[in-house]
Amino acid sequence: MTFLFYLPLILVYAVFAIYAERKIAAFIQDRLGPMEVGRYGLLQTVADLLKLLQKEDIIPAAADRFMFRVAPFLIFVSIFVGFSVLPVSASMAGSGASTGLYFLLAFVSLDVLGMLFAGWGSNNKYALYGAMRSVAQIVSYEIPLSLSVLSVIVLSQSLDLQEISFQQSIWSDQKSYLLGISALGEVSSWGGFFTWNIIRLPILVPVFVIYFIASLAESNRAPFDLAEAESELIGGFHTEYSGFRWALIMLAEYGMMLLVSILAAILFLGSWNSPLPNIGTVKLAEWTNGSIGTWTSYAWGSFWLLSKAFLLIFVQMWVRWTYPRLRVDQLMNLCWKYLTPAALLLLLLSAVWVLSWV
């Protein structure tokens, strides 16, 4: 069951991602980062988590207690359910519901409701402003995000993420052409990165850029973190949260990073498929994918999927510590005046391109 895979994964990942984030930040800013707890500060996050568990939980007297308590549930669970439709490897998939991807997008946007609950329930001006900004931002960026996802669906003709993964593998019966041009010949048997969606249909490269920008905004990461903006809003909608409730909100944020990165890897970067192609008799793609049903496919599949996702997460962190935060009017301009029209146009172009094959 993927449930037993993803829940521990999120927890372990969050511990290491927070450590990695601090170390990467330190590296970029030419500092050392955490060094005290454990070797090279490796146990720093574990210590932080233990501290958070023991912290007193404060619910302000002026807050709406019901909303304040429900919000972390909504925020965490809506993101966690998003993981249910993700595959892990060729022989290990989550829910095979045929509306999988659509369901994922729909459910993850419930997260907004949790943020609104948290912001309104806290009865704190910072929290309320943070929540309003968050909602406006996430809701707006959902449009370019969904449009860029649609450009992939136009190619794959399926909403089932496992099927989308199989289409990019060497076991696919769908035809793939070199760089998406049918005159250049078929490369379905080559496998490797030649059958990744982003190479099969090169117009998906700008689509991927739009997806990446929108996913940064969706997970409230810098340069789109003006909803939490530590320096102006003290943390945005979770200003009043402390202890384990705060930890849950943080966990959900890191979970969201992981979710959008895995989704990006599945939709654009060949899912659990190896990037190495078959060259003549050197069957690199077959060797590095394992055979379906055996433990080799579990190992290789999860290895490739997670390494692609972690690479994207590394880029997210890199972006965070490199670019300054956007202003709220720039944020809305970028979404409505650039990304949305561009995504609409790219959707049309990819639809025409796919149609030219048949």
Place this chain on the structure above:
Amino acid sequence: MIHGEVSEFGIILLFLIGGIFFVAFGLLTARLIRPKRPNIEKLTTYESGEDPLGTAWSQFNTRFYIIALVFILFEVELVFLFPWATVYADQELMELTGGKWGMIALVEMVAFVIILALGLVYLWVKGFLNWERPMPTGKQYYSPIPKIAYSKFIKRRK
């Protein structure tokens, strides 16, 4: 992967229940080991160390109102685009209609999207997408010191 009797949506439900249980279990554990010593100071709303003035539940700028409306329009559009995207280049339907299916589906959807895109253009031209920035009010301050004095001072410092 064999799921036994669990249906595909059952797995999603499993994640839902599992997530809720995880959160509940975590909160329970935290409740057992954390201290609980509230006092009035701790329970006041945080406002950078000041005593909070009034409640946050007041009227505020509904600048996001238009954005919410536009969002609903586009979201509805997306709801229609998703099923379209899964069938528009469908092999069987293509063969049944002699290859016309894809073209018809594409043209129909382009017409649909253009109508909505026109809406976006309308909003753009009308300026609803522009962020209203509050203009600073108040008198311009005229300094008795001429500006050239500053540049002279800076030059001297160099």
